[in-house]
Amino acid sequence: MSAGLMCQQTVLDGMEILPLPHVPVKKQLHRMELPEDETPAHHVLRLYPEVNHCVMCGECVRMCPMDIDVMGYVGMIKRGDLKSAARESFTCIQCQLCVIRCPASISQPNAALAARRWLGAHQEPRAEHLTRMVEKVDSGRFASVFRWMRRLDPMEFQALYLRREREPDDAPPGTWLPEDQTLL
Amino acid sequence: MSTGHIQIFPEALRESARMVQRTRDQRLIRRRMGEGIEALSLSDRRALLREFHPDYREEGRGALSVGPSKGESVPVELLELLEAWPRPLVSRLVAEETEQGALRVDMTTDVLVIGGGGAGTAAAIVAAEAGASVLVATKLRLGDSNTVMAEGGMQVADHECDSPAQHYLDVMGGGHFSSNPDLVEALVVEGPAVLRWMEELGMLFDKYPTGRMKVRHGGGTSRKRLHAAGDVTGLEMMRVLKDRMECLKGVKVLPFAPAVELLTDENGRAAGAVLEQLPSGRPLVVAAKAVVLATGGIGRLHLGGFPTSNHHGATADGLVLAYRAGVPLKDLQSSQYHPTGVAYPDKLAGLLLTEKFRGLGAQLLNRHGDEFVFSLEPRDVTSAAIMRECSEFGNGVEVPAGGVGVWLDIPMIDMIHGIGTIEREFPGRFKEYLRLGLDIRQVPLLAYPTLHYQNGGVVIWPNGSTDMPGLFAAGEVTGGVHGRNRLMGNALLEILVFGRRAGASAAAFAAGVKEPSAPGLGHLEAFLEQLETVGRQPGRTAPRLLPAYGRVTPV
Numbered sequence: 064m065s066a067g068l069m070c071q072q073t074v075l076d077g078m079e080i081l082p083l084p085h086v087p088v089k090k091q092l093h094r095m096e097l098p099e100d101e102t103p104a105h106h107v108l109r110l111y112p113e114v115n116h117c118v119m120c121g122e123c124v125r126m127c128p129m130d131i132d133v134m135g136y137v138g139m140i141k142r143g144d145l146k147s148a149a150r151e152s153f154t155c156i157q158c159q160l161c162v163i164r165c166p167a168s169i170s171q172p173n174a175a176l177a178a179r180r181w182l183g184a185h186q187e188p189r190a191e192h193l194t195r196m197v198e199k200v201d202s203g204r205f206a207s208v209f210r211w212m213r214r215l216d217p218m219e220f221q222a223l224y225l226r227r228e229r230e231p232d233d234a235p236p237g238t239w240l241p242e243d244q245t246l247l
Numbered sequence: 248m249s250t251g252h253i254q255i256f257p258e259a260l261r262e263s264a265r266m267v268q269r270t271r272d273q274r275l276i277r278r279r280m281g282e283g284i285e286a287l288s289l290s291d292r293r294a295l296l297r298e299f300h301p302d303y304r305e306e307g308r309g310a311l312s313v314g315p316s317k318g319e320s321v322p323v324e325l326l327e328l329l330e331a332w333p334r335p336l337v338s339r340l341v342a343e344e345t346e347q348g349a350l351r352v353d354m355t356t357d358v359l360v361i362g363g364g365g366a367g368t369a370a371a372i373v374a375a376e377a378g379a380s381v382l383v384a385t386k387l388r389l390g391d392s393n394t395v396m397a398e399g400g401m402q403v404a405d406h407e408c409d410s411p412a413q414h415y416l417d418v419m420g421g422g423h424f425s426s427n428p429d430l431v432e433a434l435v436v437e438g439p440a441v442l443r444w445m446e447e448l449g450m451l452f453d454k455y456p457t458g459r460m461k462v463r464h465g466g467g468t469s470r471k472r473l474h475a476a477g478d479v480t481g482l483e484m485m486r487v488l489k490d491r492m493e494c495l496k497g498v499k500v501l502p503f504a505p506a507v508e509l510l511t512d513e514n515g516r517a518a519g520a521v522l523e524q525l526p527s528g529r530p531l532v533v534a535a536k537a538v539v540l541a542t543g544g545i546g547r548l549h550l551g552g553f554p555t556s557n558h559h560g561a562t563a564d565g566l567v568l569a570y571r572a573g574v575p576l577k578d579l580q581s582s583q584y585h586p587t588g589v590a591y592p593d594k595l596a597g598l599l600l601t602e603k604f605r606g607l608g609a610q611l612l613n614r615h616g617d618e619f620v621f622s623l624e625p626r627d628v629t630s631a632a633i634m635r636e637c638s639e640f641g642n643g644v645e646v647p648a649g650g651v652g653v654w655l656d657i658p659m660i661d662m663i664h665g666i667g668t669i670e671r672e673f674p675g676r677f678k679e680y681l682r683l684g685l686d687i688r689q690v691p692l693l694a695y696p697t698l699h700y701q702n703g704g705v706v707i708w709p710n711g712s713t714d715m716p717g718l719f720a721a722g723e724v725t726g727g728v729h730g731r732n733r734l735m736g737n738a739l740l741e742i743l744v745f746g747r748r749a750g751a752s753a754a755a756f757a758a759g760v761k762e763p764s765a766p767g768l769g770h771l772e773a774f775l776e777q778l779e780t781v782g783r784q785p786g787r788t789a790p791r792l793l794p795a796y797g798r799v800t801p802v
Contacts, residue, residue, distance in 0.1 A: 180449030188458030196439040224420035227469040246412040
């Protein structure tokens with residue numbers, strides 16, 4: 064008997080398939096609010112302390128249909144290296160195959176998900192250009208441009224479309240500007 | 248690519264693969280000099296589409312003879328479902344209602360969300376945050392949807408050279424000026440806010456160390472504005488949305504419970520739905536003060552016999568439900584064929600090779616290893632060009648297992664951007680193909696257009712409402728945002744913008760319903776009468792729920 068994902072198994076003659084409808088997993092409910100005296104890495108460990116119980120049997124790595132080094136990222140979470148854990152777990156499809164074999168009852172996919180979310184929300188720098196654009200939109204800056212564009216007759220509007228300047232593929236981020244800036 | 252790598256291909260493909268290898272250096276030089284094939288003019292686009300795009304052919308479609316969009320032309324596969332009778336369990340409930348005067352309600356909720364993909368989940372989050380009790384009914388499991396299969400990215404105008412107005416222009420032109428301007432304006436103006444929302448929820452976008460978003464071009468864009476999370480953008484989005492939803496009080500999820508009929512009250516208001524529990528087939532009558540339809544698309548109907556990139560549940564259920572309840576549909580004569588579905592390896596036929604490959608420089612090549620189209624035209628134009636190359640010009644590569652394709656020269660990417668780019672930017676695909684013995688850093692793959700997206704659908708207003716009070720809709724099931732052609736990266740944006748709008752509107756509507764009246768199936772009567780008048784006999788039923796493949800009996 065072996066476990067695997069139905070979508071990845073080749074069907075063989077005489078094969079019997081037994082679906083596993085439920086896999087018990089630990090799931091911490093959290094609100095993404097970081098207490099002042101804590102780091103994101105520390106907080107993830109507090110949500111999923113059982114990563115410390117990993118006995119390094121490697122069953123999770125053997126099971127993973129995405130070839131993720133599950134045991135590896137569990138170690139990274141343990142050491143507080145959220146960035147590496149996020150990179151290693153990035154293609155996780157949360158199938159829970161690692162969970163059903165883990166002798167230490169770790170919910171690896173959920174711990175990894177927490178690691179990624181807390182990294183993204185509290186550790187990675189925010190996109191400042193996005194903040195500026197959100198402010199621009201909120202200030203109503205584009206209302207008049209839209210009013211103008213939507214009043215154009217179809218031929219004028221199509222001409223505007225055809226006049227678009229295309230940002231060069233290799234333009235360094237945040238440097239290139241079009242000559243015609245009426246729409247900015 | 249050494250000869251060794253080519254040995255992985257079957258004999259029949261090797262000669263052509265060698266041609267790709269032989270022309271690669273020349274093509275790289277031409278690309279650097281800016282001498283590649285140029286984008287087509289609007290009139291050339293039109294001519295190409297008219298002759299080779301399936302949307303522009305008359306065969307394979309028919310006019311609706313009943314319902315609110317009577318006369319509208321739709322694909323025959325969809326026509327069959329829209330002009331079909333309810334499933335047997337609904338017919339039994341109709342009889343029960345007539346007998347006893349009312350339906351027995353099994354569950355009640357403020358907002359019922361039908362569909363557990365990206366749009367449904369976003370709607371559920373916002374509705375629950377507004378204080379409504381939410382029930383999410385989904386045919387398979389939460390997240391079992393096209394959203395998780397989205398690879399390339401999400402378009403948002405956030406950089407200095409860009410603006411929502413510029414984005415608007417791209418969307419309108421890409422859709423051949425057939426989109427609903429109000430919906431498009433809502434889409435692009437709210438883009439930056441939903442990108443910030445996802446960033447705050449902890450979704451990991453590709454970023455530079457300073458926090459600046461990495462962006463690139465997609466087909467038909469004038470600015471680099473595709474935001475990706477590796478090549479698993481939809482998966483990462485869904486993981487985060489699902490986690491956020493599960494962390495909220497007030498949301499309950501019912502998996503394996505597809506909606507098979509909407510319920511309405513005597514005022515013509517949406518009042519819930521009948522769910523069919525899988526696999527038992529037992530009905531579950533849910534009364535709701537507001538309903539959000541987010542059932543996704545149509546790919547698994549395999550329009551015109553095309554392969555599809557869609558997940559197994561994409562069988563047009565939402566369109567059937569809405570249409571029978573009297574809500575009009577639009578633009579369903581047009582479907583999106585993604586230019587690069589897999590043709591070889593044939594095991595993965597129809598699945599997606601993301602447009603991001605082309606965004607980073609991979610070219611489309613015929614069997615002689617020659618470029619034949621600017622690889623970043625709008626999707627429908629690229630698809631039509633591939634179909635022309637394979638049919639009229641006969642320059643396609645025959646796949647031994649059947650079918651035909653053109654090369655997608657992925658190894659170029661490492662040569663343009665440096666070794667390691669493919670592995671870093673496409674971690675999901677890289678591993679997937681390596682498992683099949685194909686190292687995409689070394690070998691090209693064969694691609695052919697695959698049925699990818701339903702451009703049209705339920706008619707909605709900018710706040711997510713439909714023509715029926717209490718019924719809201721968002722995502723692929725709706726029409727008007729993309730007109731007759733969607734640009735890459737606008738669907739992930741759409742499910743967030745309109746999912747959130749539909750969720751907020753539904754919660755507000757539900758809060759205004761003080762005394763819910765009894766939900767029923769009364770709206771079916773008029774529709775079924777019409778069906779009888781035009782001679783459609785009971786027998787064919789809809790929604791179909793799952794595609795009928797092989798010997799498997801659909802539940």
